[in-house]
Amino acid sequence: MALDVEAIRARTPALKSGSARFDAPGGTQTPQPVIDAVAEALTRPLANRGRTTEGERNADDTVLGARAALADLLGADPRGIVFGRSATQLAYDLSRTLAKDWGPGDEVVVTRLDHDSNIRPWIQAAESVGATVRWADFDPATGELSPDHVAKVLSPRTRLVAVTAASNLIGTRPDIPAIATLAHGVGALLHVDAVHYASHAAVDLSALGADTLVCSPYKFLGPHLGVLAARPEFLETLRPDKLLPSSDAVPERFELGTLPYELLAGARAAVDFLADLDPQARGGRRDRLVASFAALEAHEDALRERIERGLADLGGITVHSRAARRTPTLLFTVAGMLPAEVSRHLAGHAVDAPAGSFYALEASRRLGLGDAGGVRVGLAPYSCAEDVDRLLTALGTLDR
Template identity: 60%
Template sequence: MTLDIAALRAHFPALLTGTAHFDGPGGTQTPTVVGAAIADTLTRPLSIRGSGTRSETNAEVAVGEFRAAMADLLGAHPRGVVYGRSATQLTYDFSRHLARTWRPGDEVVVSRLDHDSNIRPWVQAAASVGATVRWIEFDPDTTEIDDASVAAAITERTKLVAITAASNLLGTKPPVRRIADAAHAVGALVYVDGVHYTAHAAVDVTALGADFFACSPYKFLGPHCGVLVADPELLESLQPDKLLPSTNEVPERFEFGTLPYEIMAGATAAVDFLAAIAPGAATDRRTRLLASAHVVEEHELAMRSRIETGLTDLGNAVTLHSKAQDRTPTLLVTFPGRSSTDAYRFLVDRNILAPAGSFYAYEAFRRLELEDTAALRIGVAPYTDDDDADRLVDALREFVAS
C-alpha cells in the first residue's frame, strides 16, 4: 500500500500555514482528532477516578484506554504502562528507583550516541551510590556503534545498560537486541530510550530485549507527555518513594498525583490515528499499527532518499554526517566554512523549519568534533511530501550559492 499523503496532510491544520516542517525529531505537528480528544475529555463531566458517577467513570476510562493504546503500540502489557510528564522525568525517576540496589563497585553502562536524558540520570545515580560508569562508543566516521566497545563495557559487574534505539541526532539505530543479550547474559537490566525510534518504526519491546522502554507521544503526533513500559512483574519489584495514602498498585505506584486525563486521551487518539493510516481487514489495533508503521516507514525513507540525492548534488558545500546503514529518516548536516545557524535562519525566511543545534545529544555532538557549534537537523515525518523535500533542497542550494 502507498501512503495517500494528500489525505494524511488534510488532518493537520498547522500545515495550512505553508511551513515545511522538518522539525519532527523535536516534536511533530498534531492532527485534529488529537486536539478534539483533549478538548472533549476536558469539557465533558470529569473528576477523580472512580465508578460512582459519570464524571468518575470518564476519568477511569481515559486512563484505561491510554494504557491499552500504549500497550498495543509498543507490544507491552497494559499493567506495565507508566505515564510521565516526559521521558526525561521518567528516566530520572527510574534511575533513582533502580539505584537503590546498586553498591560501590557496581557498574552502569551508557552510550555516547544517546540523548543526554538517557545518560546524565544514570551517571548521576551511579555517582550517588559510588557505582562506576562505563561507556559504549561510536565511530564518528560511520556513526555506527563500536562492537568492541560494547564487549569491553559490559562486564560481570554491570547492573544496567542504557542505550538508545535510535539516535535523535544522527538517526543511527544501534544493535539494541545484541547489546541487550550481552547485558542479560551477565544479569544486567536494559533501559532503552525509544523516543526517536518510536516515531519511525514498529516497536516490539520484547523483540528489542528491553526491560524498560521510554517514549514520548509528542514525537508521534500526540500531546506532550512521556510513557514507560516494562513487565508488570519487574515493576512490582521496585519500591519508589510515595505518599502514604497513595496506592501501591502497579503501575500507579510510579505515577504521582492526579493524572492529566485529557493528555492521556489525546495520546490514545494519536495511537488510533496511526492505526488508521493503513486501513485493512484487521480488527485488532496492534495488527493495524504494524501495517501502518510499514507504510509510513516506506514513505519516510523515500522522502529521506529524495533529500539525500538533492544534498549530494550540492557537492562539497554540504557535509552529511548521518551515515549508518540502519537509520531513521533524520539527517544531520553542516556547511564547511559556513554557519549552520545561518542556514537555519535562511530557511526560516523561506518558511522552512529545520533547526540547528546539538539537540541535547551532548556526548554525540562532541564525539563528532565538528568545526561548527551547531548542525542542521532535517527530520522527515509522516506528513512530509515531495514539495516539502524539494523546497528544502532548493533553499539549501540557494544558501550555499549565496
C-alpha cells in the same frame, strides 16, 4: 500500501501555516482527531478516578484506554505502562529507584550516541551511591554503535545498560536485541530510549529485549507527556518513593499525583490515528499499527533518499547520518557556514529545519561538531515530496 499523505496533511491544522516542516524530531504537529480528543476530555465531567460518578468513570476509562493504546503501540502489557510528564522525568525517577540497590563496585553503562536524558540521569544516580560509570563509544566515521562497542565495557559488575534505539541526532539504529543479549548475559538490566525510534518503526518491547523502555507521544502526533513500558512483574519488584496514601498498585505506584487525563485521551487518539495510516490494514489495533508503520517506513525512506541525493548534488554539504540502519533523520553541516546561519536562511524560505546538538551533546562532540551541532532534517507522516524540493531549492540559494 502507500500512505495517503494528502489526507494526513489535510487533518493536520498546523500545516496550514505554509512552512515545509522538518522539525519533527523535536515534536510533530498535531492531527485534528488528537486535538478533538483532548477537547472532548476537558468538556465532559472529570474527577479523580473511580467508578461511582460520571466524572470518576470518565477519568478511569480515559486512563485505562490510554494504557491499552500505548501497550498496543509498544508491544507491551497495559499493566506495565506508566505515564509521566516526560521521558526525561521518567528516566530520572527510574534511575533513582534502581540506584537504591546499587553501591560501590557496581557499574552502569551509558553511550556517547544517546540523548542526554538517557545519560545524565544514570550518571547522577550512579555517582550518588558510589557506583562506576562506563562509556560505550560509537564510530564517528560511520555513526555506528555496534554490539561490540557495548561488549567492551561490560563486566560481571554491570547492573544496567542504557542505550538508544535510534539516535535523535543522526538517526543511527543500533542492534538492540543483540545488545540486550549481551547485557542480560552479565546479569544487567537494559533500559532503552525509544523516544525517536517509536516515531518511525513498530516497537516491540519483548522483541527488543528491553527491561524498560521510554517514549514520548508528542514525537508521534500526540500531546506532551512521557510513557514508560516494562513487564508488570518487573515493576512489582521496584519500590519508588511515593506518597503514603497514593496507590501501591502497579503501575500506579510510579505515577506521582493526578494524571493529565486530557493528554492521555490525546495519546490514545494519536495511537488510533497511527493505526489507520494504512487504510487497507486489517485486524486489531496492534496488527494495524505494525502494517501502518511498515507503510510509514517505506514512505519516509523514499523521502530520505530523495534528500540525500539532493544534498550530494549541491556540494559543500557534509551529511553526518551514515549508519546502515537509520531513521529518516539527517544531520548536516555546510562548509563555511554556522549551522544556525543555515537554519535562519531556511526559515526565511519557509523551511523549518532547526540547528543545534538537540541534547545529544556527547554525540555532537564525538562527531567533532562541538556544542553547535548541525542542521537537522527530520521527516514525519505528513512530510511530502514538495517539502523536500523546497528544502533543496532553499539550500541551493545559500550564499557561500
